[in-house]
Each structure stands twice: as C-alpha cells, then as structure tokens.
Amino acid sequence: xxxxxxxxxxxxxxxxxxxxxxxxxxxxxxxxxxxxxxxxxxxxxxxxxxxxxxxxxxxxxxxxxxxxxxxxxxxxxxxxxxxxxxxxxxxxxxxxxxxxxxxxxxxxxxxxxxxxxxxxxxxxxxxxxxxxxxxxxxxxxxxxxxxxxxxxxxxxxxxxxxxxxxxxxxxxxxxxxxxxxxxxxxxxxxxxxxxxxxxxxxxxxxxxxxxxxxxxxxxxxxxxxxxxxxxxxxxxxxxxxxxxxxxxxxxxxxxxxxxxxxxxxxxxxxxxxxxxxxxxxxxxxxxxxxxxxxxxxxxxxxxxxxxxxxxxxxxxxxxxxxxxxxxxxxxxxxxxxxxxxxxxxxxxxxxxxxxxxxxxxxxxxxxxxxxxxxxxxxxxxxxxxxxxxxxxxxxxxxxxxxxxxxxxxxxxxxxxxxxxxxxxxxxxxxxxxxxxxxxxxxxxxxxxxxxxxxxxxxxxxxxxxxxxxxxxxxxxxxxxxxxxxxxxxxxxxxxxxxxxxxxxxxxxxxxxxxxxxxxxxxxxxxxxxxxxxxxxxxxxxxxxxxxxxxxxxxxxxxxxxxxxxxxxxxxxxxxxxxxxxxxxxxxxxxxxxxxxxxxxxxxxxxxxxxxxxxxxxxxxxxxxxxxxxxxxxxxxxxxxxxxxxx
Amino acid sequence: xxxxxxxxxxxxxxxxxxxxxxxxxxxxxxxxxxxxxxxxxxxxxxxxxxxxxxxxxxxxxxxxxxxxxxxxxxxxxxxxxxxxxxxxxxxxxxxxxxxxxxxxxxxxxxxxxxxxxxxxxxxxxxxxxxxxxxxxxxxxxxxxxxxxxxxxxxxxxxxxxxxxxxxxxxxx
Numbered sequence: 001x002x003x004x005x006x007x008x009x010x011x012x013x014x015x016x017x018x019x020x021x022x023x024x025x026x027x028x029x030x031x032x033x034x035x036x037x038x039x040x041x042x043x044x045x046x047x048x049x050x051x052x053x054x055x056x057x058x059x060x061x062x063x064x065x066x067x068x069x070x071x072x073x074x075x076x077x078x079x080x081x082x083x084x085x086x087x088x089x090x091x092x093x094x095x096x097x098x099x100x101x102x103x104x105x106x107x108x109x110x111x112x113x114x115x116x117x118x119x120x121x122x123x124x125x126x127x128x129x130x131x132x133x134x135x136x137x138x139x140x141x142x143x144x145x146x147x148x149x150x151x152x153x154x155x156x157x158x159x160x161x162x163x164x165x166x167x168x169x170x171x172x173x174x175x176x177x178x179x180x181x182x183x184x185x186x187x188x189x190x191x192x193x194x195x196x197x198x199x200x201x202x203x204x205x206x207x208x209x210x211x212x213x214x215x216x217x218x219x220x221x222x223x224x225x226x227x228x229x230x231x232x233x234x235x236x237x238x239x240x241x242x243x244x245x246x247x248x249x250x251x252x253x254x255x256x257x258x259x260x261x262x263x264x265x266x267x268x269x270x271x272x273x274x275x276x277x278x279x280x281x282x283x284x285x286x287x288x289x290x291x292x293x294x295x296x297x298x299x300x301x302x303x304x305x306x307x308x309x310x311x312x313x314x315x316x317x318x319x320x321x322x323x324x325x326x327x328x329x330x331x332x333x334x335x336x337x338x339x340x341x342x343x344x345x346x347x348x349x350x351x352x353x354x355x356x357x358x359x360x361x362x363x364x365x366x367x368x369x370x371x372x373x374x375x376x377x378x379x380x381x382x383x384x385x386x387x388x389x390x391x392x393x394x395x396x397x398x399x400x401x402x403x404x405x406x407x408x409x410x411x412x413x414x415x416x417x418x419x420x421x422x423x424x425x426x427x428x429x430x431x432x433x434x435x436x437x438x439x440x441x442x443x444x445x446x447x448x449x450x451x452x453x454x455x456x457x458x459x460x461x462x463x464x465x466x467x468x469x470x471x472x473x474x475x476x477x478x479x480x481x482x483x484x485x486x487x488x489x490x491x492x493x494x495x496x497x498x499x500x501x502x503x504x505x506x507x508x509x510x511x512x513x514x515x516x517x518x519x520x521x522x523x524x525x526x527x528x529x530x531x532x533x534x535x536x537x538x539x540x541x542x543x544x545x546x547x548x549x550x551x552x553x554x555x556x557x558x559x560x561x562x563x564x565x566x567x568x569x570x571x572x573x574x575x576x577x578x579x580x581x582x583x584x585x586x587x588x589x590x591x592x593x594x595x596x597x598x599x600x601x602x603x604x605x606x607x608x609x610x611x612x613x614x615x616x617x618x619x620x621x622x623x624x625x626x627x628x629x630x631x632x633x634x635x636x637x638x639x640x641x642x643x644x645x646x
Numbered sequence: 647x648x649x650x651x652x653x654x655x656x657x658x659x660x661x662x663x664x665x666x667x668x669x670x671x672x673x674x675x676x677x678x679x680x681x682x683x684x685x686x687x688x689x690x691x692x693x694x695x696x697x698x699x700x701x702x703x704x705x706x707x708x709x710x711x712x713x714x715x716x717x718x719x720x721x722x723x724x725x726x727x728x729x730x731x732x733x734x735x736x737x738x739x740x741x742x743x744x745x746x747x748x749x750x751x752x753x754x755x756x757x758x759x760x761x762x763x764x765x766x767x768x769x770x771x772x773x774x775x776x777x778x779x780x781x782x783x784x785x786x787x788x789x790x791x792x793x794x795x796x797x798x799x800x801x802x803x804x805x806x807x808x809x810x811x812x813x814x815x816x817x818x
Contacts, residue, residue: 045775045788077777229771230734267680267717268771308676308715309771325675327714343673386735386776393777427734460734474737484714590747590794610750612743612794 005296006178012294013174016286017165024166033066033087033113037100038080038154040073040239041271042232042393046080047101054102055083058109066113072240074154075394076141077386082154083108084127090116093126096136140409141391146372146398148380149356153240158275161282164243170288172359176251177296181211184255184362191366192378193358197223197314197351198429198455199531200377200444203358206348209338210256213346218258220249221342221349223319224265224272227311228427229478231458233382233394234352238265238272241356242279246302248355250289251362253300256348260301264319267306277304311428311482314456315530316341316349318484329484330530353382353457373399377443387424387460390415397442404438407461418463421562422547426455428475428482429535431542432468451542453535467564468547469554472539473501479536489527493520494536501540505565507631509555514544517551558631566611569628570635573602573615577625585615585626595640603638650690651763654722657686661693665700675701679712688719724759724766726804728752729783733772736780744780745769747797764808765801 027034035055039048052068059066074082079098085108086094095118097108104122111117118133125136136142147153156163164170176184189204210218222245226234238245249261263280265273280302283289291299305323313319313328320342322328341347357379361369373379377399383406386392390412397406403423407413414420422432431452433440440446444454462471480494497520500513521537528534544551553559560568573585573594580600593608594615602625604615616626629635650658661682668678678701682693689712698708712718730736730745745767749755752765759766775781778790784800 041773042775042777045773045781046778046790077775080775080777227771228734229732229737230776232772232776306677306680308680308717310715322676322715323673325672325711327711384776386733386779387738392735424734458734460738462738466738471738474734588795590750590798610743610746612747613740614794617793618795 008295020162020165036069036084038082039070042077043080048081050102051081054105058106072153072158073236077393078391093130096124098124150396172362176254181255191361191369196353207255210348213339217345219347220252220258220261222263224352225307228456228458231384231456235269244356248358251358263304312484329486383457383459385459388463389461400441414463422462424460425452427458428479430455431538434546467562468543468550475539487528489524490533493524504554506567507558560630563628563630569630570632572635574625584618588614588618688722728767729770731773731781732769735776739779741780744792747794
C-alpha cells in the first residue's frame with residue numbers, strides 16, 4: 001500500500017472521528033443532567049422500558065430538562081434496571097442507582113434532578129472517585145474486573161455508531177488497513193489469543209490457514225449461535241457494543257483476504273438482530289463497510305443470517321450446513337472450513353468474543369495483551385455467572401483468577417447463608433466441580449484438566465440444596481434433545497444415559513448403574529464425531545468423580561441429599577411448630593393437598609402433593625413448620641379427616 | 647392437524663405475495679421458512695408446500711429441515727403464548743415446577759395450544775435474566791421470581807382481561 005493511500009485512509013477516518021468527537025463533546029459539556037439507562041435484554045426483562053417511560057413522563061410533568069441516554073448492559077444483572085445519573089449542577093459526581101423501578105425514577109426526577117438530593121439510601125456508588133460518595137470501585141465486583149471485550153458495554157448507545165467512533169472505535173481498523181495481512185496475523189499469533197467459543201484454538205493459526213488456503217472468495221463468519229442454556233454474554237455483547245465485533249471481523253477479513261462476512265445470530269435474540277442490523281447499516285453509510293472502504297480500494301460487506309435454534313449449529317461444519325439450507329449436521333474434518341467451508345469457499349469461523357478482542361490487540365499490541373491473564377491463556381474471560389450467587393451477571397476477569405475469588409469475592413458468595421456445593425462450568429459440555437477445586441485458576445488448560453471446560457462461559461453456582469444427579473439429568477436431557485442424530489453413540493447413547501439418570505432421580509437405581517454410566521459415557525465420547533457428543537457425558541463423568549456419594553445415596557437409600565429430586569422427597573408439617581389459626585399453606589397450595597386436621601393444625605396429603613415447595617415459602621418464618629425430607633417415606637403420615645357430612 | 651382459520655388463510659395470501667420477491671437458491675430455505683413463520687405464527691402444511699414449490703425442493707426435504715430446528719412450530723401459537731424458561735439457572739431454581747403448573751392449570755402439555763387458541767405453552771432456553779429465576783413470559787411480558795401461586799394469578803388475569811374486553815365490546 002502506498003503512502004498516498006495510507007494518508008487518504010487516515011484523512012477519511014479523521015473526518016469521521018472529528019465529527020463523532022464533536023458530537024460527544026457537545027453532549028458531555030451540556031449542563032443538563034444525563035440519565036443513562038441500561039437497555040440490553042436483561043435490563044428490558046427487568047423493566048427498563050417502563051423505567052425509561054417513567055423518567056420521560058416525570059421529566060415532562062415537572063418541566064425538567066435532561067438527556068435520557070439509552071446504553072447497553074453493564075453486566076450487573078442482579079441490580080437491573082441500572083441507571084446512572086450525571087447531574088453536574090448538583091455538585092455530585094455521576095451516581096449509579098440499582099433496581100430503578102418506575103416509582104424510583106419519578107422520585108429521583110423530583111428529589112434529585114429538581115431538589116438536588118441524590119437520596120443516599122438508593123445509591124450503589126459514584127462511578128468515579130470523589131470525596132463525597134463512596135465509589136463503586138470499592139466493590140470487588142467493579143475493581144477486580146478487567147474489561148477488554150466489555151470495556152465500552154453500558155457506556156455507549158449501541159445504536160449510534162458515532163458514540164463508538166468518539167471513543168476511538170474503528171481506529172484499529174485504520175491501523176490494520178495500513179499494515180500487511182501477514183503482520184496482522186503475526187501480531188495476533190504473538191498475542192496468544194485463543195478462540196473464545198470454548199475449544200481455545202489459537203486464532204492467529206486459524207487465520208494463517210485460511211490465508212494460505214487456495215481460492216479468492218474467502219469468508220468470515222461470526223458465530224453468535226449461543227446455545228448453552230445458561231449463557232448470554234455473546235448476546236449482551238452484540239446488544240451493547242456491536243461495532244467492536246464488526247471492527248474485529250473487518251480486521252479478520254483484512255488478515256485472511258476475505259470480502260464477505262456473515263453474522264450467524266440466533267433468531268431467538270430479536271434485539272441483538274435488530275441492533276446488529278442497525279450497526280451494519282450505519283457502518284455502511286459512513287463508508288466503513290461496502291466498496292472502497294475509507295478510500296483504501298478494499299471491499300468488504302456483512303450479511304446477517306438468523307440461526308433457527310439448534311445447539312449443534314455451534315459446531316462449525318453444522319453451522320455451515322444450516323446456512324446452506326440443510327439440517328445442521330456436522331461432517332468429518334478435514335477438510336477444515338478454513339479450506340473448504342461455506343459453498344466450498346475458505347471460511348473462518350470466529351466466536352463473538354474472539355472478534356471483539358481483536359481491535360484492542362491491534363490497537364495496543366500483542367505485548368499488552370500478553371500482560372493480561374496467564375502465559376497459556378492470555379487475555380480475559382467473560383463469564384455469565386448465575387444460580388445461587390448473591391450477585392449474578394456478566395463478569396470479565398483476567399484469566400488465572402481462581403474460582404474462589406470469582407464466586408466469593410467478585411460475585412458475593414452464596415446467599416441465605418447456605419453452603420457452596422458445586423460450580424458447573426461450560427454448560428452442557430462442561431463439568432461440575434466440587435469445593436476442592438475452588439482454587440483452580442480460570443484458564444483453558446487448568447479447567448480441562450479438572451474435567452470441566454471453558455466452554456461458552458456459562459457458570460452456574462449451586463448451593464447445598466442442589467442435587468448433582470438431577471443437574472446431570474438436566475444437561476443430558478438437553479444434549480439428548482439437541483443431538484442431531486448422525487452418530488449412533490450420541491443419538492442412542494445419550495438416550496440411555498438419560499434413562500439411567502431418570503431412574504436414579506426416581507429412586508429406581510440399581511447396583512451397577514454408576515459403572516454403567518461411566519462405561520457408556522466413555523463410549524459416547526469416543527463414538528461421536530463432533531463436540532456435542534464428545535462432551536455431552538462431561539456433566540456425568542465429573543459429577544460421578546466428585547460427588548459419587550450422591551449417586552450412591554440415590555441408588556442405595558433412595559435418598560436425595562439435596563432434597564431436590566421430587567419423587568424422593570416429601571414435605572410434611574411439623575405439628576409442634578404449626579400454628580392453629582394460620583391458613584397460609586392451605587391457601588397457596590396449587591393442588592389443594594394441604595388440609596386442616598381436627599386440631600385445626602395442618603397436614604399434607606402425600607398422594608396429592610406435587611412437591612412444588614410453595615407451602616414452605618408461604619409458612620411464616622416465626623413458625624417455620626414445613627419440613628422437607630428425603631427419602632419420602634420418612635415423612636410422618638397425618639390422616640386427612642373425612643369430609644364432614646352436611 | 648389443525649384446520650386453517652380464516653386468519654391463517656388471509657396470511658397465506660400475504661405469504662404468497664411476499665415470497666415472489668425473494669431470491670431463490672437452497673440457501674434461502676431457512677430465511678423463507680422464517681418469513682413464513684413470521685407471517686403466520688406457525689408453519690401449516692400449506693406454507694411448507696409454498697416454500698418447497700418456490701425453491702423447487704422436495705416437500706419432505708423442507709419438512710425435514712423445518713423439523714430439525716427448534717424455532718419452527720407446526721401448530722398455531724395461542725393468543726397468549728406462555729414461554730417458560732428452562733435455562734440452567736431457572737432449572738436450579740425450580741423452572742420445571744412452574745412449567746408443570748402451567749400445564750396443569752391450562753390442561754395442555756408443553757408444545758400444545760388450548761382448543762380456543764387462547765394459550766400455548768413452550769419451553770425456551772435462557773431468556774437472559776437469570777437473576778430473576780425462575781422466569782416465564784406470557785405474551786411479551788416477562789414475569790420473574792415465578793411461583794406456583796403466581797401461575798394461577800397470571801392465567802386468571804388474562805382470563806379476566808378477556809372477559810372485560812368482551813363486556814366492553816358488548817356494551818359499545
């Protein structure tokens with residue numbers, strides 16, 4: 001590329017950046033208060049739209065002027081809807097408010113925006129260090145995170161490309177345009193970046209293979225077919241900062257010499273699809289996509305394909321089949337997609353987070369990236385941590401942080417003073433780790449060694465009330481349904497594994513079941529073609545290895561130690577604690593199983609009871625009379641009085 | 647098989663018009679099926695054969711692809727589709743109990759629609775607000791921290807609202 005072209009690209013970009021920065025400056029320096037509302041799916045699910053409407057109505061009613069600024073997700077799902085109010089005139093720094101209901105929104109407009117009182121009791125913290133209000137940076141949840149991929153999430157409006165450009169967005173693309181493809185690939189290889197889709201294949205290598213592949217019509221696919229039933233960071237990223245992913249994809253295209261890109265997004269993610277479509281359109285309008293990008297003479301454009309919801313399509317050859325219009329069934333590799341992909345063209349398939357990591361690496365260099373994380377797995381990991389933790393949500397941490405720090409320090413530990421039992425990492429392909437593994441660092445290789453895997457990054461924390469057999473059954477139920485049916489071991493084997501687990505949870509286990517589970521699991525691993533079948537038995541193998549006593553309790557005693565398997569559990573009412581006058585449990589029972597005895601205390605009809613646990617929740621804490629017990633036959637029998645004759 | 651309602655027949659006409667402008671080729675199969683489902687809410691045989699004929703693909707082949715993916719459904723959704731989240735977090739917190747309660751209350755199984763097409767029940771993968779687990783969607787509205795007693799309330803509310811609307815329609 002000649003110096004002439006380079007300076008033309010630079011000039012074109014600077015013109016865009018200048019306008020974007022001007023817009024940002026006007027917005028930032030506006031004396032009006034700014035209300036930033038987190039509006040990704042999780043925020044909307046928690047009522048952010050209602051909150052936004054309440055803010056707008058209250059501002060109008062009271063005649064207060066302010067900017068309502070919708071942004072993406074900060075990752076603090078436990079606190080949604082999250083609102084940051086920046087009210088320069090009040091003298092306070094920008095303040096983060098959790099759980100802003102429409103009522104709170106109205107109150108904040110009246111008391112804070114009008115009255116200048118920030119209502120300390122509702123504050124989580126200030127977003128910057130200051131001398132008046134404790135900063136959110138004092139919480140482990142904020143100061144232990146290291147944001148590379150999610151750096152701008154929750155700060156910019158994902159539907160305005162200029163907000164991304166004003167923060168230096170597409171700068172890495174300009175840098176990339178000025179370099180040779182070989183040097184970009186070398187930089188990515190040197191950074192040690194490994195694919196964030198789960199398997200951890202070195203990204204630079206993949207690009208090199210595609211670069212070397214014969215054929216001119218190369219293709220980049222961004223795999224946003226997030227199928228793990230407990231993970232949602234790809235969606236959040238696309239909803240909060242789509243341009244970083246697009247920019248990453250364009251750099252990948254430069255490196256391998258591709259002219260077309262494709263986003264494979266789940267159709268179940270309507271908001272992500274909408275935001276991505278807007279983002280691509282806006283980039284095209286500014287000349288960042290299309291023909292002759294920024295005057296460089298290079299062409300690249302992006303299409304969107306909506307995935308129809310099949311877990312197996314996360315596997316790259318299956319994904320390609322589904323784009324081609326067939327059932328999404330994987331095929332043998334080699335040839336690898338990098339040589340023979342969609343319609344026979346060389347195709348690079350990268351995960352959303354992988355692509356989002358590219359711009360920061362090109363911007364700041366491989367050495368900077370290597371400085372984060374561990375030598376074997378540089379960079380950060382994004383997890384969606386859910387289940388029995390105090391602060392669930394999305395967390396981005398440097399690789400190498402231990403599970404203990406992650407669960408107990410950053411996410412606040414287990415609520416209700418319960419004990420930690422297990423953490424499930426990697427969804428249906430991952431494994432359950434016991435408390436003995438809490439000091440394992442988060443890292444591709446360390447986790448694999450422990451029997452779990454990084455997987456998609458879903459992490460479910462379970463307390464003492466969870467049953468490991470039931471969790472394995474849940475995941476097998478999922479993989480069994482999602483198995484495409486190509487390989488016998490996966491199709492039939494997972495069915496048999498599920499049958500055994502279902503028997504165990506019903507208390508019908510027999511000697512030898514554990515052995516059978518292990519043997520069959522190994523066979524399914526060996527006899528399956530793709531990752532789905534190869535990893536489907538992981539939840540069983542790890543839980544059998546680390547929680548064998550739970551399996552034994554189910555088989556030998558018909559007892560579920562977590563009291564979670566419903567056939568093995570019974571609820572009864574402790575007559576010594578039950579209060580006569582209270583009818584809470586009777587009223588709440590969905591099947592009328594709770595009855596009043598002759599002493600006006602209550603009993604539970606074990607025949608009718610569906611074990612939903614509603615009476616346990618309803619029983620006032622001062623009585624706490626409902627007891628859960630396993631095995632079920634231990635529950636004392638209370639006779640239901642015969643119906644009074646009228 | 648469900649007979650086509652008059653609404654379905656009208657929608658099929660819409661589909662016939664829109665499909666004419668679509669590009670051809672095997673790669674269009676899934677986008678066209680999605681288009682058909684967007685218009686009709688489900689894929690009746692008629693829609694499948696329209697797509698098959700347009701792309702010159704065997705009908706059995708089209709059905710094979712459509713039935714492979716979770717997105718496509720072959721029975722009409724209810725006016726109030728109930729979607730119960732079966733994500734991992736919801737499972738740990740009792741999502742299955744919520745599903746069972748909807749099934750019991752509405753007297754249909756997951757995947758089915760009530761005869762009056764008022765309700766249908768589906769299980770969905772993570773809807774992404776695990777902090778509110780277990781969750782269920784009725785229509786577009788999300789309900790967090792679900793409990794069996796809330797199921798009764800939700801169904802009752804929809805029924806009351808319908809009765810109210812009918813009364814008002816009758817009055818005017």
